[in-house]
Amino acid sequence: MAIIDLNKSTIRELNEKLQSGSAGDKFIVNNTVGKHALSVGLTSEIDVEINGHVGYYCAGMNQEASIKINGNAGPGLAENMMSGEVRVTGNASQYAAATAHGGLLVIEGDASSRCGISMKGVNIVVGGNIGHMSAFMAQSGSLVVCGDAGDALGDSIYETKIYVRGKVKSLGTDCIEKEMKKEHKEELANLLKMAQMNYSVDEFRRYGSARKLYNFDIDQVGDY
Amino acid sequence: MSKDNPTLIESATFPRHVIAEIQRAAKTGIYDIRGFGAKRAIPTFDDLVFLGASTSRYPLEGYREKCTTEVILGNRFAKKPIHLKTPITIAGMSFGSLSAQAKESLGRGATIAGTSTTTGDGGMTPEERGHSKTLVYQYLPSRYGMNPDDLRRADAIEIVLGQGAKPGGGGMLLGQKISPRVAQMRDLPEGIDQRSACRHPDWTGPDDLEIKIQELREITNWEKPIYVKVGATRVFYDVTLAVKAGADVVVVDGMQGGTAATQDVFIEHVGIPTLPAVRMAVEALQEMDMHRKVQLIVSGGIRSGADVAKALALGADAVAIGTAALIALGDQSPEFDEDYKAIGSAAGFWDDYQQGNDPAGITTQDPELAKRLDPKLGGRRLANYLNVLTLELQTLARACGKSHVHNLEPEDMVALTMEAAAMAGVPLAGTEWIPGKKGI
Numbered sequence: 001m002a003i004i005d006l007n008k009s010t011i012r013e014l015n016e017k018l019q020s021g022s023a024g025d026k027f028i029v030n031n032t033v034g035k036h037a038l039s040v041g042l043t044s045e046i047d048v049e050i051n052g053h054v055g056y057y058c059a060g061m062n063q064e065a066s067i068k069i070n071g072n073a074g075p076g077l078a079e080n081m082m083s084g085e086v087r088v089t090g091n092a093s094q095y096a097a098a099t100a101h102g103g104l105l106v107i108e109g110d111a112s113s114r115c116g117i118s119m120k121g122v123n124i125v126v127g128g129n130i131g132h133m134s135a136f137m138a139q140s141g142s143l144v145v146c147g148d149a150g151d152a153l154g155d156s157i158y159e160t161k162i163y164v165r166g167k168v169k170s171l172g173t174d175c176i177e178k179e180m181k182k183e184h185k186e187e188l189a190n191l192l193k194m195a196q197m198n199y200s201v202d203e204f205r206r207y208g209s210a211r212k213l214y215n216f217d218i219d220q221v222g223d224y
Numbered sequence: 225m226s227k228d229n230p231t232l233i234e235s236a237t238f239p240r241h242v243i244a245e246i247q248r249a250a251k252t253g254i255y256d257i258r259g260f261g262a263k264r265a266i267p268t269f270d271d272l273v274f275l276g277a278s279t280s281r282y283p284l285e286g287y288r289e290k291c292t293t294e295v296i297l298g299n300r301f302a303k304k305p306i307h308l309k310t311p312i313t314i315a316g317m318s319f320g321s322l323s324a325q326a327k328e329s330l331g332r333g334a335t336i337a338g339t340s341t342t343t344g345d346g347g348m349t350p351e352e353r354g355h356s357k358t359l360v361y362q363y364l365p366s367r368y369g370m371n372p373d374d375l376r377r378a379d380a381i382e383i384v385l386g387q388g389a390k391p392g393g394g395g396m397l398l399g400q401k402i403s404p405r406v407a408q409m410r411d412l413p414e415g416i417d418q419r420s421a422c423r424h425p426d427w428t429g430p431d432d433l434e435i436k437i438q439e440l441r442e443i444t445n446w447e448k449p450i451y452v453k454v455g456a457t458r459v460f461y462d463v464t465l466a467v468k469a470g471a472d473v474v475v476v477d478g479m480q481g482g483t484a485a486t487q488d489v490f491i492e493h494v495g496i497p498t499l500p501a502v503r504m505a506v507e508a509l510q511e512m513d514m515h516r517k518v519q520l521i522v523s524g525g526i527r528s529g530a531d532v533a534k535a536l537a538l539g540a541d542a543v544a545i546g547t548a549a550l551i552a553l554g555d556q557s558p559e560f561d562e563d564y565k566a567i568g569s570a571a572g573f574w575d576d577y578q579q580g581n582d583p584a585g586i587t588t589q590d591p592e593l594a595k596r597l598d599p600k601l602g603g604r605r606l607a608n609y610l611n612v613l614t615l616e617l618q619t620l621a622r623a624c625g626k627s628h629v630h631n632l633e634p635e636d637m638v639a640l641t642m643e644a645a646a647m648a649g650v651p652l653a654g655t656e657w658i659p660g661k662k663g664i
Contacts, residue, residue, distance in 0.1 A: 016445070041443030056435045061443055076427070099367035118421065158412055
């Protein structure tokens with residue numbers, strides 16, 4: 001177990017250590033004080049526990065690593081994550097998991113606007129509420145919201161599946177409520193279990209694409 | 225005036241092509257979408273000429289006295305800057321808009337000529353990486369195919385904020401070009417229109433961009449030069465902000481820069497020509513004392529060694545070519561006249577094949593059409609063309625007495641029109657007048 005104190009180490013030194021870690025290594029990071037680009041570009045199955053709030057792009061482009069943030073996260077948490085798991089015990093700011101291709105992001109608190117924007121295969125589980133324009137142009141993967149969703153949920157969505165337990169303030173263009181089939185309940189149950197969220201799948205509704213904007217149609221022009 | 229009937233006078237306001245567009249719009253209900261860049265007549269590098277050496281300066285001997293062309297890009301912060309033999313690079317064009325064979329040809333040609341090529345929206349293909357000695361990886365708003373392994377495999381990273389053909393606009397790869405491989409790389413269903421976002425999903429301004437650059441450097445061990453590319457609009461401020469955000473290289477793309485498919489109204493009516501954009505970018509760099517410290521690459525309508533020389537003389541460190549490179553590969557060739565006619569077009573007009581039915585097999589995903597381009601032959605043609613541009617550039621530089629092409633300077637040129645004089649900031653020929661310059 002290595003302890004890295006950001007009062008004594010630079011961000012470069014931190015990331016170099018984490019990026020050269022080997023599978024099974026464990027790291028604790030202290031005194032983050034909202035610094036940016038912490039624990040980014042990791043490539044192996046290491047465990048990182050970050051104590052304190054983090055700034056922009058924490059866990060960006062993560063591959064394989066498990067990263068836990070005991071605090072709140074700034075914008076772009078786990079952006080473009082490829083695999084592994086990122087968990088934040090507090091809230092996350094805008095664009096969490098933007099364009100992420102894989103892995104699991106768990107936000108135990110609330111997520112701000114544009115959570116899961118343009119997501120490309122990642123799974124996201126939010127314990128609280130999410131802000132407006134979440135899952136905008138979301139391509140694939142699943143977004144689970146245990147609280148409420150803000151305005152324009154899933155606007156211009158492609159093939160991402162959205163599960164919401166609470167209220168949805170409004171749905172975005174081309175996003176509709178869809179039937180909760182057996183396979184969806186199974187997927188949702190699995191995601192809730194992985195995220196350690198104790199809710200019944202029967203409390204959730206599913207949303208996805210109406211697929212009306214997939215090819216340009218002049219008669220749909222008012223929807224854009 | 226009609227050739228057959230001199231009493232018929234065509235309207236300047238409503239010429240036949242305008243009437244045809246109104247009729248087309250009324251019939252279809254959709255705006256005109258096409259590839260290529262601005263087609264309208266605008267001030268260009270053609271409106272500048274060099275003042276060769278004479279009594280006050282002596283020229284260098286062609287083929288005998290050295291006129292070097294090497295350029296280093298990205299030595300501000302990156303541990304591994306790019307070294308090129310010629311300051312003429314290949315601009316970003318996506319696999320998706322271009323066939324895999326075309327991308328391979330670009331890599332082959334650039335490598336033979338000792339320069340770099342650039343990925344595009346849709347990610348990096350193994351063919352492209354394998355055949356490109358120096359490959360710049362574009363980091364685009366859509367992040368299609370974006371993955372950190374490719375980021376680390378690249379030689380430089382280009383953060384794209386916009387392009388000259390459509391500053392402020394995203395892109396649309398039409399469904400007809402979404403082959404199974406393109407769909408898989410972009411993680412979207414086959415055959416659907418693919419929107420490329422117009423702005424990045426995880427930041428909103430220059431202060432955020434600075435942090436994004438920090439993140440990319442941290443992920444790539446501060447090795448890769450970071451370029452920032454902008455479409456030419458408010459160039460002075462955009463370049464200033466990109467430098468402030470920590471860019472190693474700034475790329476400025478004028479309105480003549482091409483695109484795979486965008487609304488004609490966007491291409492022709494948004495952005496400024498390359499000519500003033502170079503001057504504005506250089507002024508921004510000079511004001512910050514960053515000229516030659518942060519390198520400037522200029523693109524948009526570069527066709528000849530004369531264009532390259534003039535861009536460099538105005539202060540650019542290098543140029544990028546896109547459209548001209550595709551022509552060098554074989555696009556717009558009269559060889560395919562019949563096929564161009566069949567789609568209602570003609571060689572040389574860049575229209576009506578944005579859906580992927582390019583007769584030359586370059587801007588296509590149709591496997592049969594794509595076979596028309598032999599990547600080895602295409603690469604050779606591109607290398608030949610790049611070598612010609614470099615020789616032309618050296619010819620002009622030697623004529624001005626320069627032993628390195630970067631020694632060309634604005635004082636080596638005059639303008640043939642008042643517009644070009646004002647835009648480029650060089651005197652109108654035969655005068656000392658630079659319109660718009662304070663105090664004159």
